[in-house]
Amino acid sequence: MALEKTVAADKIEIVGQFKAVQVRTATVITEDGVELSRSFHRHVIQPGDDYSNEEAEVQAVCAAVHTDEVKAAYAAFLEAQSAELAGE
């Protein structure tokens, strides 16, 4: 009887105009290769966020989609949105 626990990003999604990277991390417990349980933990990486502590695959995705143009566009969007809210 061998219990094994694995933790890995099992889903990486790129969503929205500003290409937010949504990462789902699955924790899977198996016994002799048979899955006993699977649970999910999520986090999101926005343009401009530090992703240096992410898994290599996640880092590669972020590097590909969070270009300087995307980061600048997202920063401008946040600034405009804040100004709009301040005017309410």
Added chain:
Amino acid sequence: MALVLNGSGTITGVTDLATAGVALEDAALTDPVVTGGIYLGGTGAANYLDDYEEGTFTPTVEGSTTAGSASYSSQNGVYTKIGNLVTVNIFMSYGSHTGSGNMLVRNLPFANASGKQVDGCMVTWNTGTTYSGTVFSDMNNASTQLNIYYTAGSTATQVALPSGAAVAIHFSYRVS
């Protein structure tokens, strides 16, 4: 004729349930796996349910001027996603914080795609801070961040970052 499916079961020799004489009320489904989505109440895009998921996330409290960091005794977030609607429940308690400015709750599990900021319902209690009006939150478009407000008369004011707090939040928003 009764049809019973379980997670490891298969159907053989039946291509049409109606022809086989199986009425829907006779079918008992146990742990079926649907690899696509299902249509409920119609066949339009608005009737299509393509995702269900539940899990956890790790919310943070930050300041709007200086993000800072908190010393948490509790830092728990759970979510349920049904179609494009995500509901989160958060409980955080911290004794000190190095940030400054207004109170932000960050690191929600999905980016908001509501097309505009959405207002949500919030239940909160803050140690060392009291509010005479309603405390609520909203979420900016394309963000994973909640802004926290309280009402004073007809004015909504952002809550200043408490040095210590216990806060519970229930919030729903739409995602892509």
